[in-house]
Every structure is written in structure tokens, then in C-alpha cells.
Amino acid sequence: MKPVLWMKSSCTTCRNARAKLAELGIEVEIRDYFRRPLAAAELEGLLPADPAPMLGTKSPKYKELGLKDRELSKAEAIALMVQDNNLLKRPILVHPKGTVIGFDPEAYARLVP
Known part of the structure; x- marks a missing residue:
């Protein structure tokens, strides 16, 4: 499975x-979820049971x-999130070794073989 950067x-x-x-040599498929919004079924697969870490707290809608x-x-x-995808924290890297929520260079580096 190729990693996907949402x-x-x-x-x-x-x-x-x-x-x-790219600097780390991790090839990813890009999914711009503002151009192609996420469906409820896709979010179901992405979100953990407790969705709090996935919420974009800087979103005006959140406030x-x-x-x-x-x-x-x-x-x-x-x-x-289906109504307003700004509520989804970004970016989200879905990698075979795990999911990284938000920009976390150290977590990305740990994914390099």
C-alpha cells in the first residue's frame, strides 16, 4: 500500500x-480533500474511536x-467533518507503519526503512 497524505x-x-x-524519500499519494471532499465512509476508516485528536482546533467552525x-x-x-472539512486536522499521513496526524517531522523520519 502506497502512503497517502491527506x-x-x-x-x-x-x-x-x-x-x-519528499526530502526523506517517502513517496506518497496526495489526496487534497478540499478538491475531492471526504465521504463519511472514508472518515470512518480514518478516525479513531475518540475523534478529538483529529479535530482541527484552529478552524473557525470549531470555535x-x-x-x-x-x-x-x-x-x-x-x-x-462531512459538512465542513476544515474541522479535520491536517495534514494526515496514512502509512503502512501507522497514521501521523498533523505535521510531525520526527514521526515521518521514523517511517524511513
Whole structure:
């Protein structure tokens, strides 16, 4: 399975993650989920039982909905993310050795054989 980087092409952090992965020699398939939004079934496969680490806390919608003080179920998080994909923390690297949420150069380096 080829690793997939779920990202937003206009996001600087996402572009930095992509560059770091290339620097490390990790080839990835790019999935710009703003150009091709995620379906609920895709989110179901990505999100852990506790979706909190996957929520984009900097999103205006996150603040507007008062999600900081709420504990969302996985189903609730998915429904909200399908409505507004800015609620999904980015980038997300799905690699055969594990999933990395957010830009984490050290975690990326550990994926190099």
C-alpha cells in the first residue's frame, strides 16, 4: 500500500509536510480533500474511536460550534467533518507503519526503512 497524505493544497503546513516527506524519500499519494471532499465512509476508516485528536482546533467552525468544551462521538465528528472539512486536522499521513496526524517531522523520519 502506497502512503497517502491527506491535505489541503493551500495549507502551508501541509505543503511543508509534503516537502519533508519528499526530502526523506517517502513517496506518497496526495489526496487534497478540499478538491475531492471526504465521504463519511472514508472518515470512518480514518478516525479513531475518540475523534478529538483529529479535530482541527484552529478552524473557525470549531470555535463557532463550541467544540472545545464538548466530547463528540465518532459519528458526530464524522457528520460535522462531512459538512465542513476544515474541522479535520491536517495534514494526515496514512502509512503502512501507522497514521501521523498533523505535521510531525520526527514521526515521518521514523517511517524511513
